[in-house]
Amino acid sequence: MRFEGTKDTPLGMPQAEAVALFKRLDYQSEDFYENFPCFVGAKTLARFLSLYECYKSTLGIAGHIAEVGVFRGAASIFLAKLTLLYEPHTFTQVHGFDWFRQPPADEPAVSSGQQTYYEPYERLRQIVDAQGLQRHVLLHRLNVITELEGFFREHSHLQFKLVFLDAGEYQIVARALREFWPRLANGGIVIFDQFNHEVAPGETQAVRELLPQDAIVRTFPNGWMPTAYVVKGERVEHPSQI
DSSP: OOOOGGOOOGGGGGOOHHHHHHHTTOOOOOHHHHHHHGSOHHHHHHHHHHHHHHHHHHTTTTOOOEEEOTTHHHHHHHHHHHHHHHHHTSOEEEEEEEEEOOTTTTTTOTTOOOOOOOOOHHHHHHHHTTTTOOOEEEEEOOOOHHHHHHHHHHHOOOOEEEEEEOOOOOOHHHHHHHGGGGGGEEEEEEEETTTOOOTTTHHHHHHHHHHHHEEEEOOOOOOOOSSSEEEEEEOOOOOOGO
């Protein structure tokens, strides 16, 4: 039985008629870049506003940004461009971690819409390079479950202030929390894409098992996905402390 999906409405995404109209009106590619609010759905805007709000709250905290589960790179590139706007002279970089592996034909898609989340590493690399973002978006092609621990043994100096977990599978989220939480600055934020959502129950399980019991997992006021975030160091006030 679906629970969370019963609250969803079609208002957040462009209707099929609108999408068909956009195709008929013969806009140029540049029009979509420069006037994207005319075409994008409110849900997509909410997603990037949520990322922006979390990023903005980490300004002044030392550390890098990470995304686990890069797909086409929209979140990583968006966050990198925010660093260019808000902290162009800091060391802050965006580290994107993804296997970039094309799933076998018989492997089921991991999503409610049966979408396969695969983007060729080489194509995303071209998008990053074409915009001169090579020093700002660092793509790491590895298996998070088996190779992330070794990556941090080799790069033990890395510290983070913002981590976006955009994977949803228990083993990936669990391994990422084990490795990133000790490297997250106090006041830093971990963002969960599908916490408390039936499409990815493993994400909620990993959070329950690995985050401190008194950590506060908060929702976003504009809703949809990402669904939740936690600030390291923020704790529930017990009755004896009030």
